[in-house]
Amino acid sequence: MADQTVLQFFPLSTSLSAKVHPLVIFNICDCFVRRPDSAERVIGTLLGSVLPDGTVDIRNSYVVPHNESSDQVALDIDYHHNMLSSHQKVNPKEVIVGWFSTGFGVTGGSALIHDFYSREVTNPVHLTVDTGFTNGEASIKAFVSVNLSLGDQQLAAQFQEIPLDLRMVEAERVGFDILKTTAVDKLPTDMEGMEATMERLLALIDDTYKYVDDVVEGRVAPDNNIGRFISDTVSSIPKISPPAFDKLVNDSLQDQLLLLYLSSITRTQLSLAEKLNTAAQIL
Amino acid sequence: MATAAAATRSFLQVAATEEAVAPPLRVVQIEGLVILKIIKHCTEFSPALVTGQLLGLDVGSVLEVTNCFPFPIREEDEEIEAEGANYQLEMMRCLREVNVDNNTVGWYQSTLLGSYQTVELIETFMNYQENIRRCVCIIYDPSKSNQGVLALKALKLSDSFMELYRANEFNGEKLREKNLSWVDIFEEIPIKVSNSALVSAFMTELEADSPVTQSDYDRLQLSTNPFMERNMEFLIECMDDLSTEQQKFQFYYRNLSRQQAQQQTWLQKRRSENMARKAAGEEPLPEEDPLNPIFKPLPEPSRLDSFLITNQVSNYCSQINSVAGQSFSRLYLMKALHEN
Structure with missing residues (x-):
């Protein structure tokens, strides 16, 4: 009975999640724009680190040239290693955490490349960036591979989607106004930034006023949660x-x-x- | 293929026209990618100061910066220095392989509270300038970005300053001739930001719905005191340096006037001697004696240091002004909020 063969996924379930630095998205887009004429997609390495809570923090990336035919993918492994050692000279703390590819979701060749990266790092993350806007939206997804095995024998690998944190604090620091449009003539000065921020704050306060007035006069159904938020905010102003x-x-x-x-x-x-x-x- | 040929031709044309007129550099156009890369590199290593190389294209009066890569932190070892050069070549080769613009247009560096006006910066700039006709230095200040300011600056040295620096003539006479004062050393070039349409589409899609962003929080932060304190400290240090420089000059002028007085007395003595000799019917002695130590010209101290320090001081002053201005608005905002 001890040698029971079990059909199982390994690892069983993953509570893994990933976090992406905006630079990675920018770099992938730039690589895609600059790809060679013959290439349909670009593939590259993701660098970063695994945070103590298990989140994979993807902070940097570089593209790796490749050749793709119907059932073969040839990565330029020399290039990959050269670039890796160059990046590690600058920042030794950043290690390989996975790989990216443009396109929608996982394709046939993905398993091969994933295999290659599995040899470089355990349990790599596969990030797909849909530069073709297949569904009419920018879908960025992260996957990990889960092995289906029968006892010791591996049968197949399955890509499982993992949650991806796309909140971009760094991009917010720079300002979406600069990163969103194709051309900005001038960087905002500090006073202009201050003005914009104050305007936004004013708009928020106005919104709150309006909501409270509406509730008081019975135009809007009161929401206890919002009420609690407002009272918390008001009470957070110190009494002096x-x-x-x-x-x-x-x-x-x-x-x-x-x-x-x-x-x-x-x-x-x-x-x-x-x-x-x-x-x-x-x- | 036809379009490619047309593109090369137009590049050639651009290059040719540029050779002919070489219009002055007006704008530095930076890709959002480069901004993010610079910020990432500089913030990760802050407070250590780091540098990196800018790649891009030189198109007429616009310098396009389309990519960059960081340099590893430099160490004082020749072997490692050679390795650094290798690293640079290797990186350029790798980037060329994936169709990144392979033309160096300058470098970027991080700074602490805007204290970048140093002799090293000028030396690096001159080194770059020797190889590429048009280059630019991008300065990023991580300490300021915690206040919601994108502290990015593109600098170049002014032409007249470079001329003087090459000739190494920083005495009062030359400076007066060129009419160069400390404000004219660095020229700031306006920065434009561009993004590819693809990036723009992605960012529009991914922009958070919340009406408040991180930079808003940063800007409304009431405590600027640590920043101001550091700024004042640096300012005071600079003032000390400046007064040392001034003392050097005073010393020089004092020596100069003493020397002139000595020369005068010596000349008078010689003249009266000559008068006596003439009266006695002898040949007069020459009125100059190059061997006498009092005729050796005193070396004038270089004004470069004091110019740079003055630049820094004025930089700190404007930083203090701008931060104080922001604090005022914040304080009045606070007051209004509290009264409500």
């Missing part, structure tokens, strides 16, 4: 007595003014010194 608050604000204002004053003095000093220097030279 008006005089104390005024003092706080005024103190900070004065600090800032002092700094401004100092920097103005310095500037005046600089231009004065320049004038004096030129005068000294003429003498």
